[in-house]
Amino acid sequence: MAHDTTLSPFVPAKHPEVPAIKGVRFAAVEAGIKYKGRTDLMLAVLEPGSVAGGVLTKSRTCSAAVNWCRDKLKSGQARAVVVNAGNANAFTGRKGDEAVQLTAEAAAKAVGCKTDEVYLASTGVIGEPMDAGAFAHRIQEMAGTASQTAWFDAASAIMTTDTFPKLATTSCKIGSETVTIGGFAKGSGMIAPDMATMLSFIFTDANITQPLLQELTFEIADKTFNCITVDSDTSTSDTVLVFATGKFGGAQISEKDSPEAMAFHDALHEVMLDLAQQVVKDGEGLTKFVTVNVTGAASDAAAKSIALAMGNSPLLKTAIAGEDANWGRVVMAVGKSGEEANRDRLKIQFGPHVLAKEGQRAPDYSEDAAAAYMKNSEIEVSVDVGIGDGKATIWTCDLTHGYITINADYRS
């Protein structure tokens, strides 16, 4: 990376060991796209019969790769994924589309599939023309060396300002057999929920129909990747793709209400939430991981809107960085959301500490106890707005000098 950054305080002591998942292999190489001395190109090879579900950025200036994936998800057949770091291939006009086509053709040839079965993602600088010819020829060799266990290499190759690779895994029983899910994500800045705000690739050996996989991916993204914010800025490249190889031996999952689909849903939710939270825990310059709970809103959507107003408030985020239980800024953020709130029933908690209730400072509120709580590295801010039953939880981080340092001089 071009700048010095200190590591996130949430760098895991030990990375999760993701087991091999039948039907998917990974490779990563140093293609020299922008960075030196690190891998920056990742290939995942999927066996025939694999399907994909996905959620892509709503940005109106989305990257060429995002447009490509949106088109390919219509059928959802999948055989390969190519991701590069260092250049987002966004705002690159027709040349951007050409780079995507060239990359997809190289991958299709290497893997032996149609270009319609290739998924692409690019992350890095926006607006810089990307010379796909400089790396596409590497894909052939990568397809040959790809391995079922190269999860860490794959997760590392897609990082940009990330300070650690983000991996997660779980499994669930479908009948008497075990389905495995593994995945990785990148993202650290330009993180805001509208859709997903980073790249994440999740793989499973589940045998699931493409329409159901798409439906579950969309639903779960809304409760996980769409519930995180670092800086309110929506990326041009956000992509979450879930691939199912179908190599699990049991029956196909096709009915949403079946016990099998529900078990798979819960396991997929676990992995997606884990990865989404890891993205926040690597938020640029963060010192604290913040969970925002809103209850008592007019609807779940209203609750989410209030929670995001809080999670995106520079004033609340700097207060948390300063270890200040500044609930006045919570009041402000609730107010600015534009959602209904009962001023005289508002209740505000920082962790277990009730700072305000019934529309004013709690009479028994202890500044010392609240101040001690704020020294934790994981902070929970909870608000009940006293209107209805709507609730939401989102995850964010504090806003620090580190964020400014990182972003005031990223490109140079």
Added chain:
Amino acid sequence: MAHDTTLSPFVPAKHPEVPAIKGVRFAAVEAGIKYKGRTDLMLAVLEPGSVAGGVLTKSRTCSAAVNWCRDKLKSGQARAVVVNAGNANAFTGRKGDEAVQLTAEAAAKAVGCKTDEVYLASTGVIGEPMDAGAFAHRIQEMAGTASQTAWFDAASAIMTTDTFPKLATTSCKIGSETVTIGGFAKGSGMIAPDMATMLSFIFTDANITQPLLQELTFEIADKTFNCITVDSDTSTSDTVLVFATGKFGGAQISEKDSPEAMAFHDALHEVMLDLAQQVVKDGEGLTKFVTVNVTGAASDAAAKSIALAMGNSPLLKTAIAGEDANWGRVVMAVGKSGEEANRDRLKIQFGPHVLAKEGQRAPDYSEDAAAAYMKNSEIEVSVDVGIGDGKATIWTCDLTHGYITINADYRS
């Protein structure tokens, strides 16, 4: 103030000399509401027959004083304005309403008017109960000493994190005579446009009907105070009030399309824009004042939405702080606004430098020239989104370490 802040680089070398305006007098005292060794209570006394127009915050958790003013503006008769700094009297429940009532009664008694003719504003910490009894008794003495020339004192008494008092004045001809307008504002953080995001009080000797004054205030606020943003956070207390004493000798202004109304409109616009820009120029921690122009949008509203997405983007604002002509972040902000944009016709300029056009980097783009431009203290970013005729201009500032320093420890 409780914290050290360096002065804004835009502190004026010389404050504007606002002339006396017939029918209005000012007083300021040290009431010790929160700050020590400075004035924190301001009274404006208006002669009988004065009218008020105003625009107030849309925050759902607005202060008790904002609720009070919203009610009084229904008739718009005005005789007194009381403003305190140090306590926002927001989220203070019934006690907050009682504090407002007590203050209004004290002012009504001191000035000899009805409480319905008293306007109030409070600014400072949110959620702290405000003891109006501790300062309301000072209003009587202030009414006695109020002077037509105490503009600077009045502007200084309402400051919080401001690093300079903000004053503006102009005049215009109505027939053969001169109408004078003067005003002041405070605001530095928690500045976002939805409505006005600070306090501003403007006075004129114009003889204008209350309905027309209200209409002009609303319209002009939308192009001035509602077009500024420091940190996207909407205050609970935002208030812009315009008072006309009617002491100007000429005919009453009552028809919006009359030459008199148009002359007055332009003069009022000049003062309101000047004050709004001064608020941004005292933005917390700023080093650069930024004008954002959007053209070619589907509508003026769409253009404003795109301009605000840019003006509120932490990534774009930190890039400007780092003197980086990072137009990739402009692309991102345009995309996140959700408004229609033609990716292949997008044009981006920093000052006179065209960095991107027709959806990609401009072929003749000079990084050195752009880098030199970014060293200016006033930066202009212009985007044409290639769709229609909609246009908007907003004003913002960069996001710096100073903002973090100020806000990570404001309350303590």
